[in-house]
Amino acid sequence: MSEKLSHFDEAGQAHMVDVSAKAATQREAVAAAFVELNEAVLAALPQNPKGNPLEVARFAGIQAAKRTSELIPMCHPLALSFVDVQATVVAGGVEIRATAATVAGTGVEMEAMTAASVAALTVYDMTKALDKGIRIREIVLLSKTGGKSGEYRRGNS
Template identity: 90%
Template sequence: MAKLSHYDEAGQAHMVDVSAKAETRREAVARAFVELSDAVLAALPQNPKGNPLEVARFAGIQAAKKTAELIPMCHPLALSFVDVAARVVEGGVEIEATAATVAGTGVEMEAMVAASVAALTVYDMTKALDKGIRIREVVLVRKSGGKSGEYLRK
């Protein structure tokens, strides 16, 4: 049975030592969904704060680079690539964030933080029209590289 890697034998939280792990190319993709009313969706192009989807894209990219500052046990990583796409779909905005690195640990958290912050930015940019906006389904879609290999959400 697998154990939680961020705890020592005494049950104390600690940062995992990844110094012995091989540096390999690692990539992760995460998604988030921002549920918006039809009225908010119709108003997106006229937003006085600017294009909410483009601002969310930049916010997600910036957030991925700050993941280690936000998540206490995350390792600071030199990211090779970060991309965030935000697109209007039925019922809201779908966000997909991709992060990649060549390192001894993965980039799942960077992708998840990017998707989450991009979703929060869509909320921030549209909240004047509706306080009932919901952010949901922040999930890891896939990851590759490292000891645990490939993961693909079913």
């Protein structure tokens, strides 16, 4: 683990990390989020009058991944080669899984995390009429490959 935060200089000023000397390599990241829903909301998902919330959430997550650098100040704009978002009904809610990939000099963890987060927020938006107590939880990086820091798998570090 690094002993300093990479987005700050010696004086403590925030800055965008210079990745111009880094080799462009294939990189992929997978993130997840969980939207906790009660049984009534889960039962109503297919018949929601606003449309299929899970499909809308998928599209929102994909769109969000492509706009990550506009939302997170120090993120580099990346040409994404792949984004996938899956929203699956499971016991107690909806599991979101987002994958982002690129060939670049910096990773795509933030794109995957942003996709999972916005997909989860979209599930909330599409179902909040039925329950304002919906909880979004466990937004996590599951894995990443490529780059100088190598491979990461949640639970293996």
